[in-house]
Amino acid sequence: MTAIKTENLSYVYEEGTPFRKVAVDDVSLEIEKGEIVGVIGHTGSGKSTLIQHLNGLLKPTSGKVLIDGEELWADKSRLRPIRFKVGLVFQYPEYQLFEETCYKDIAFGPKNMGLDEGEIHRRIMDTARLVGLKEEVLSKSPFELSGGQKRRVAIAGVMAMEPEILILDEPASGLDPKGREQILGLIREYHQEKKNTVLLVSHSMEDVAKNASKILVMNKGRVFCYDDTEKVFSRAKELESMGLAVPQITRVINRLKAAGVPIEDDIYTVKYATKTLLELLRKKAENKNDIQH
Ligand SMILES: Nc1ncnc2c1ncn2[C@@H]1O[C@H](COP(=O)(O)OP(=O)(O)O)[C@@H](O)[C@H]1O
Ligand SMILES: [Mg+2]
Structure with a gap:
């Protein structure tokens, strides 16, 4: 409706x-x-x-x-x-x-x-x-x-x-x-x-x-x-071109991605970013353990 x-x-x-x-x-x-x-x-x-x-x-x-x-x-x-x-x-x-x-x-x-x-x-x-x-x-x-x-x-x-x-x-x-x-x-x-x-x-x-x-x-x-x-x-780039800054956290995530961190797009709240990053770190730690054993 x-x-x-x-x-x-x-x-x-x-x-x-x-x-x-x-x-x-x-x-x-x-x-x-x-x-x-x-x-x-x-x-x-x-x-x-x-x-x-x-x-x-x-x-x-x-x-x-x-x-x-x-x-x-x-x-x-x-x-x-x-x-x-x-x-x-x-x-x-x-x-x-x-x-x-x-x-x-x-x-x-x-x-x-x-x-x-x-x-x-x-x-x-x-x-x-x-x-x-x-x-x-x-x-x-x-x-x-x-x-x-x-x-x-x-x-x-x-x-x-x-x-x-x-x-x-x-x-x-x-x-x-x-x-x-x-x-x-x-x-x-x-x-x-x-x-x-x-x-x-x-x-x-x-x-x-x-x-x-x-x-x-x-x-x-x-x-x-x-x-x-x-x-x-x-559509961050287009928004920025019209003077609208995307959320700060989205910019941080985009920088991490550009630096090679395998993280998903479209992250725009700190809460979700924290969850995603923690998961990523946990996976990384698990991989390390696998290699060591
Ligand atoms: N009472 C008004 N008289 C003349 N121009 C106005 C008036 N109110 C707003 N404007 C003009 O209309 C445009 C849109 O304004 P507005 O709707 O207030 O935008 P926003 O809320 O996005 O800041 C602006 O260019 C503004 O200067
Ligand atoms: Mg207004």
């Missing part, structure tokens, strides 16, 4: 002025339900513009967007319910927190959907657990919290709407390495638990390598490729 489909989608900023900019250029793509997709690309490649089309925040200059097979903008009265299906977490979402308590902030979206108090409460408690917010934090003002905690509250606010599709624009940006890991970890857990479609926008190869099963690479407003994570990373 297709969750998201775009047909020849294009978007132009400042049409008719000297600042005219084609930000999304003839993008046709299909994303299956339940996937966790990393959307990567250089700054300015059109990632944010593309995803803002998926819940109708931007209207295509030309082309179509379909959610669950239903075309956005075909019938304006359907825009609102479709928007509830697609939750969008902006970059630096904590800037949009405004309520006096975290509880109220998370409640904002579900309230807007017209849900009753009991259901709203259930959703708040459920998402607070998912994003790792303790109950006592919920009665605090978001402004008393650390950067990482604030971001959890903001993400919980969108998750509490229980969207079928969750899209996060650079959810780890501006956080320290530990904070990054934690935020990405909770998104991964959310995906595992809910089995929803998740789009994770990032300019970091390391982040998407660890968390996504498929990768959409944007380049200059166009789709460079959309494929399984390992297939995308096997």
Whole structure:
């Protein structure tokens, strides 16, 4: 089943002025339900513009967007319910927190959907657990919290709407390495638990390598490729030529391979690299023993 489909989608900023900019250029793509997709690309490649089309925040200059097979903008009265299906977490979402308590902030979206108090409460408690917010934090003002905690509250606010599709624009940006890991970890857990479609926008190869099963690479407003994570990373040279560094560990492995170490391609996480290297060393030790005996 297709969750998201775009047909020849294009978007132009400042049409008719000297600042005219084609930000999304003839993008046709299909994303299956339940996937966790990393959307990567250089700054300015059109990632944010593309995803803002998926819940109708931007209207295509030309082309179509379909959610669950239903075309956005075909019938304006359907825009609102479709928007509830697609939750969008902006970059630096904590800037949009405004309520006096975290509880109220998370409640904002579900309230807007017209849900009753009991259901709203259930959703708040459920998402607070998912994003790792303790109950006592919920009665605090978001402004008393650390950067990482604030971001959890903001993400919980969108998750509490229980969207079928969750899209996060650079959810780890501006956080320290530990904070990054934690935020990405909770998104991964959310995906595992809910089995929803998740789009994770990032300019970091390391982040998407660890968390996504498929990768959409944007380049200059166009789709460079959309494929399984390992297939995308096997095109390291092309990615590097467009200024996208493959994960550091992939580069280390490629150097080892070039130096004659018989190791497989397509290694892009430290965990898998460790496992592969340990196996290789064990085999080598076994061979040595065989020779000695
Ligand atoms: N509000 C805007 N007005 C004019 N140009 C914009 C606007 N937002 C983005 N752009 C331009 O559109 C292109 C794509 O931007 P964006 O979608 O933000 O890319 P990314 O998220 O990959 O960094 C860039 O060249 C950017 O400068
Ligand atoms: Mg962006």
